[in-house]
Amino acid sequence: MATTITPENGTEKRSLNFIEAQVEKDLAEGKNKGRLQTRFPPEPNGYLHIGHAKAIAIDFGIAERFGGVCNLRMDDTNPQKEDTEYVEAIKRDIEWLGFHWGNLVYASDYFQELWDFAEWCILNDRAYVDEQTSEEIAKQKGTPTEPGVDSPYRNRPAEESLRLFREMNTGNVEPGKMILRAKIDMKSSNMHFRDPIMYRVLNLPHWRTGTKWNAYPMYDFTHGQSDYLEGVTHSICTLEFVPHHELYDLFVTWMKEWKGETEHIEDCRPRQFEFNKLNLNYTLMSKRNLLILTKEGVVKGWDDPRMPTICGIRRRGYSPEGIINFIDKIGYTNFDALNDVKLMEAAIREDLNTRAQRVSAVVNPVRLVIDNYPEGQVEELTAINNPENEADGTHTIAFSRTLWIEREDFMEDGGKKFQRLGPGKEVRLKNAYIIKCDEDASKCIEKDAEGNITCIHATYDPASRSGMPGADRKIKGKTLHWLSQDHCVPCEVRNYACLWTCENPRDAIKQYEKENGVRGIDAMRPFLNPDSLQINTNAYIEPYAASLPALSYLQFQRNGYYNVDPDSTPDHPVFNRTVGLKG
RNA sequence: UGGGCUAUGGUGUAAUGGUAGCACAAGACAUUUUGGUCGUCUUAGUCCUGGUUCGAACCCGGGUAGCCCAACCA
Numbered sequence: 283m284a285t286t287i288t289p290e291n292g293t294e295k296r297s298l299n300f301i302e303a304q305v306e307k308d309l310a311e312g313k314n315k316g317r318l319q320t321r322f323p324p325e326p327n328g329y330l331h332i333g334h335a336k337a338i339a340i341d342f343g344i345a346e347r348f349g350g351v352c353n354l355r356m357d358d359t360n361p362q363k364e365d366t367e368y369v370e371a372i373k374r375d376i377e378w379l380g381f382h383w384g385n386l387v388y389a390s391d392y393f394q395e396l397w398d399f400a401e402w403c404i405l406n407d408r409a410y411v412d413e414q415t416s417e418e419i420a421k422q423k424g425t426p427t428e429p430g431v432d433s434p435y436r437n438r439p440a441e442e443s444l445r446l447f448r449e450m451n452t453g454n455v456e457p458g459k460m461i462l463r464a465k466i467d468m469k470s471s472n473m474h475f476r477d478p479i480m481y482r483v484l485n486l487p488h489w490r491t492g493t494k495w496n497a498y499p500m501y502d503f504t505h506g507q508s509d510y511l512e513g514v515t516h517s518i519c520t521l522e523f524v525p526h527h528e529l530y531d532l533f534v535t536w537m538k539e540w541k542g543e544t545e546h547i548e549d550c551r552p553r554q555f556e557f558n559k560l561n562l563n564y565t566l567m568s569k570r571n572l573l574i575l576t577k578e579g580v581v582k583g584w585d586d587p588r589m590p591t592i593c594g595i596r597r598r599g600y601s602p603e604g605i606i607n608f609i610d611k612i613g614y615t616n617f618d619a620l621n622d623v624k625l626m627e628a629a630i631r632e633d634l635n636t637r638a639q640r641v642s643a644v645v646n647p648v649r650l651v652i653d654n655y656p657e658g659q660v661e662e663l664t665a666i667n668n669p670e671n672e673a674d675g676t677h678t679i680a681f682s683r684t685l686w687i688e689r690e691d692f693m694e695d696g697g698k699k700f701q702r703l704g705p706g707k708e709v710r711l712k713n714a715y716i717i718k719c720d721e722d723a724s725k726c727i728e729k730d731a732e733g734n735i736t737c738i739h740a741t742y743d744p745a746s747r748s749g750m751p752g753a754d755r756k757i758k759g760k761t762l763h764w765l766s767q768d769h770c771v772p773c774e775v776r777n778y779a780c781l782w783t784c785e786n787p788r789d790a791i792k793q794y795e796k797e798n799g800v801r802g803i804d805a806m807r808p809f810l811n812p813d814s815l816q817i818n819t820n821a822y823i824e825p826y827a828a829s830l831p832a833l834s835y836l837q838f839q840r841n842g843y844y845n846v847d848p849d850s851t852p853d854h855p856v857f858n859r860t861v862g863l864k865g
Numbered sequence: 866u867g868g869g870c871u872a873u874g875g876u877g878u879a880a881u882g883g884u885a886g887c888a889c890a891a892g893a894c895a896u897u898u899u900g901g902u903c904g905u906c907u908u909a910g911u912c913c914u915g916g917u918u919c920g921a922a923c924c925c926g927g928g929u930a931g932c933c934c935a936a937c938c939a
Binding site: 621 | 867868869870871875876878879887888889890897899900902931932934935937939
């Protein structure tokens with residue numbers, strides 16, 4: 283029988299995913315003395331994206347749910363690529379998502395212990411310094427179908443390896459001249475067991491440890507060891523690390539031996555668990571390619587609302603709750619899935635429906651004159667902020683004789699199915715009156731020389747104002763949103779579409795690179811959507827919404843969910859469309 | 866063609882030997898001062914093939930397909 287959990291909102295139940303079930307079992311069995319500790323280990327070499335959000339949600343989520351702690355650990359073993367700028371961005375994004383780490387730690391915190399452990403490995407015949415070139419090493423590594431061969435340096439005396447290893451950290455060894463390798467098995471069917479590299483020489487300063495180190499440990503010789511030293515019990519990562527799993531376990535076992543912990547070796551140790559990473563159709567996720575998009579100016583930066591980065595989707599108008607809602611829906615499995623962005627859109631709609639303030643905005647305006655409404659008269663009408671949440675209250679909206687409505691809400695020959703405005707048709711103006719156009723098109727439509735509609739005329743029913751008894755009258759037409767021409771402000775509206783025209787841009791680009799011998803942006807261009815950004819400056823909005831702070835959640839009534847862009851000012855309000863309304 | 870992992874409606878995911886369920890998508894109806902939300906309904910699934918079993922999505926054998934592994938990246 284599957285255990286179920288109930289999230290705070292209490293509306294949905296879902297069964298535990300396989301990792302949560304494992305954690306529950308381990309806790310029940312008293313593994314790791316009943317402790318639970320996880321970690322989120324980003325490399326600070328770029329911005330976090332929605333794929334990281336999936337990892338964050340399980341790393342922090344499991345700790346929260348089962349009473350453990352999750353550390354934020356910067357995986358900073360390669361000073362060549364990493365930068366403190368990214369550390370700050372990563373922290374900001376995790377906090378924005380609503381998660382809290384126990385300790386902020388760094389892989390570089392463990393450099394000294396890792397070094398001491400490496401020396402122990404050398405002295406215990408488990409590591410040696412290799413002086414071959416990287417080409418030679420690659421060649422003798424073999425292939426997946428052919429075994430590798432031993433390095434000529436494999437059996438050099440430990441004292442010699444130790445001397446050279448120490449030499450590697452002096453700055454006097456050229457990068458590439460020497461590496462420290464684990465002595466495991468060159469014939470293993472697991473490529474990672476063919477004497478993996480433990481340390482390499484970089485001769486580069488590190489942004490945290492300065493010039494203390496010239497040789498730095500590799501991922502495989504850092505990750506599990508850091509987990510062990512830190513007290514991590516469940517080290518959760520993506521499926522691509524499955525081939526590293528055995529090596530992770532081996533190094534942890536060695537480390538326990540080094541520390542003299544040879545009892546309860548299986549019950550008390552960090553273990554790695556893998557889940558399927560997030561793939562989204564019409565979306566490109568890899569850091570390397572996202573960097574190209576920013577560098578080539580395809581997007582305006584890491585936080586461009588079309589980017590799948592956390593900062594990008596934040597600016598797009600996604601709420602943290604909406605993102606977590608999406609992550610919850612896709613689940614964690616061992617299957618390499620390609621998720622539909624439509625599911626992500628449904629998830630954010632679901633969340634924004636409960637929190638977005640409804641406002642009136644006209645994004646493609648045409649003038650509407652209420653002929654029988656007194657000239658100069660203005661009424662302040664009441665608009666509900668959110669019908670899903672009464673506590674959000676109301677605001678007022680000004681009504682007058684001359685209005686803006688959506689151009690697409692009027693059709694001269696709309697036919698029966700068109701339930702909006704047209705000759706002889708009656709509609710309701712939201713929060714205001716029922717209005718009607720004359721049967722005679724020439725009496726309700728003004729056109730310019732090219733035949734474009736410039737103005738629409740209608741008459742209103744004074745007894746039908748919202749809240750009055752006459753408002754109860756049933757009519758055939760729909761309810762339209764509107765703005766009073768003299769009581770609204772011009773604004774800029776940015777609508778977005780997918781950046782890519784193909785479902786799986788990563789594979790498409792890879793194939794194009796292979797077939798055409800080009801790389802980078804040239805392989806990407808054929809799949810870029812030229813219409814991913816549409817800027818509309820001929821739009822109006824209620825003054826109420828124009829003064830809202832950046833990142834406010836809005837719904838443009840009958841149109842979609844919008845968000846106040848950080849570029850927005852009261853004089854020049856700017857809005858990003860998060861997602862359209864359904865249907 | 867070595868090793869590892871995976872396969873459930875169009876998509877994602879539940880069911881661990883006992884009624885194949887949920888969500889999204891698509892379509893229809895109803896309600897509605899948002900063609901939204903809420904509600905009702907429809908369409909549609911266990912990769913193939915043997916076996917074990919009273920009974921198999923689940924266990925076993927053999928296929929097929931996809932993903933990962935041969936960085937001095939993580």
